[in-house]
Amino acid sequence: MPYMSLLKDFLGKVGEGYLLLDSEGRVLLANDFLLKRGLISQVSEEIAYYQCLKNLTAISCVAEALSEKRESYCQFSHEECEYALFAFPGGELCIVRITDVTEFKRYERSKRHFVANVSHELKTPLAVLQSILETLYDEEENPQKRNFLEKALRRVDELNRLVRDLLILTKLESGEERLRPERIGLCSLVEEVFELFESQASSMQVSMENKVPEGFSVFADPEKLFLLLKNLVDNGIKYNKVGGKLTISAYEDGRFSIISVEDSGIGIPKEHIPFVFERFYRVDDSRSRDLGGTGLGLSIVKHIALSHGGKVDLSSKEGEGSVFRVYLPLGG
Ligand SMILES: Nc1ncnc2c1ncn2[C@@H]1O[C@H](COP(=O)(O)OP(=O)(O)OP(=O)(O)O)[C@@H](O)[C@H]1O
Ligand SMILES: [Mg+2]
Structure with a gap:
């Protein structure tokens, strides 16, 4: 292919992994990123993707894209880093992109922890506030003040629901919530x-x-x-x-x-x-x-x-x- 050497030079400079396959799954091009990260072994002529890719999840994701002729996506860990793989088959070729998502995942985890901690810390003061407002409401006889207290209680109820939903969501997202099917x-x-x-x-x-x-x-x-x-x-x-x-x-x-x-x-x-x-x-x-x-x-x-x-x-x-x-x- 006339543009192959330009493509090779370009992909040698980018900060993510690229694998170019033919429709049979033979490797036409693999950029340096993949080798440097130890994601593939040395590529020789006519080698198939499953012979050089080292991660099993990555291999089955590419296999799915090639056999079903449709885009396929997966995430996997390799040597303390986390990667996202996207396989894009089309015509005679299949492009596989492998991106390092370690930092992004770390950020997502710390965001989840932050939200979980804040929600957790809000639970107790909200419970106290609710019980004080309920007592005041029960004892109040002035209709206007009762109306204010009712509004305040409704807001506390909304906050309680928000905190409850955030806690459920964080647990579900992190896989911490154990299912009992x-x-x-x-x-x-x-x-x-x-x-x-x-x-x-x-x-x-x-x-x-x-x-x-x-x-x-x-x-x-x-x-x-x-x-x-x-x-x-x-x-x-x-x-x-x-x-x-x-x-x-x-x-x-x-x-x-x-x-x-x-x-x-x-x-x-x-x-x-x-x-x-x-x-x-x-x-x-x-x-x-x-x-x-x-x-x-x-x-x-x-x-x-x-x-x-x-x-x-x-x-x-x-x-x-x-x-x-x-x-x-x-x-x-
Ligand atoms: N059945 C529906 N018909 C029309 N719009 C919907 C429907 N379900 C959800 N939506 C839209 O999608 C948005 C998100 O729904 P979601 O259930 O996540 O939030 P919500 O109903 O606004 O709040 P919450 O469920 O947390 O009390 C809604 O705000 C609404 O605009
Ligand atoms: Mg809703």
């Missing part, structure tokens, strides 16, 4: 969640329908699954229209139990869909704040699904409604 009857769990939201739904005249087949079960941690459904149902009512509908159904596809939560609400504009699972992301800030939302609910949903080895996806149409699908491995 078991076989659960989904139909009755959905009924329990619906009972919790009865008055919220009726104040919006939203009808809730449980279409989970009788006897349908999933393998999951009951407490976490309850929390996941609670967040999706809360959103399905909160972001619905007056007189709207919320339906939960479930089915299996051979690999996953799929729980679908569908609403006929305001929907989510296309450009916001990729971000709604991020912490504190809200489509309409003022509307969500008025509704008492902090923007952590969907992040919790995502991490509960991930911690079960599953995932969540979302399809939505602005003005028409949304469908959240939770995939849980069949397991157990």
Whole structure:
């Protein structure tokens, strides 16, 4: 290839690893970064990627990209460093990029610790504040002062929820939260969640329908699954229209139990869909704040699904409604 030597020179100067493969997986080019970091052994002619790459996770990630002819991504550790690998197959070639993410991971961990510590430290003063305000409220007879105290108590309640959600999220993200999965009857769990939201739904005249087949079960941690459904149902009512509908159904596809939560609400504009699972992301800030939302609910949903080895996806149409699908491995 005429541009190969230019490419080789260029890739020799960049601070990340590049491996260029042909469609059979033979190495056409490997830059110095990979050798210096000990990620590959010396490359000789006609050598295949699995003969020179030293990490097994990296090898199976590249294998997946080549065999399924689609992009593949993984993270792995090697000699005290952490790396992210992205394999991009196309036509006759496959480009593999390996980036050092050690610093980024360290930063993420310290951010998580900071948030966890601050949230933890806030728990006790909030509990004290709440009990003082409750006592004052109970003893107060002046209606105007009672009104102030009621407002203050509502704010404390919001703060309590924020601290609770941040702590759950941090534990889920770090893998610290231990799951206790078991076989659960989904139909009755959905009924329990619906009972919790009865008055919220009726104040919006939203009808809730449980279409989970009788006897349908999933393998999951009951407490976490309850929390996941609670967040999706809360959103399905909160972001619905007056007189709207919320339906939960479930089915299996051979690999996953799929729980679908569908609403006929305001929907989510296309450009916001990729971000709604991020912490504190809200489509309409003022509307969500008025509704008492902090923007952590969907992040919790995502991490509960991930911690079960599953995932969540979302399809939505602005003005028409949304469908959240939770995939849980069949397991157990
Ligand atoms: N079913 C839905 N229909 C329309 N918009 C939704 C729906 N679910 C979530 N959203 C949008 O996504 C944003 C993020 O949702 P998320 O549940 O994470 O936060 P929240 O509901 O604002 O607060 P929290 O759940 O922490 O109380 C919401 O603010 C809302 O804009
Ligand atoms: Mg929510």
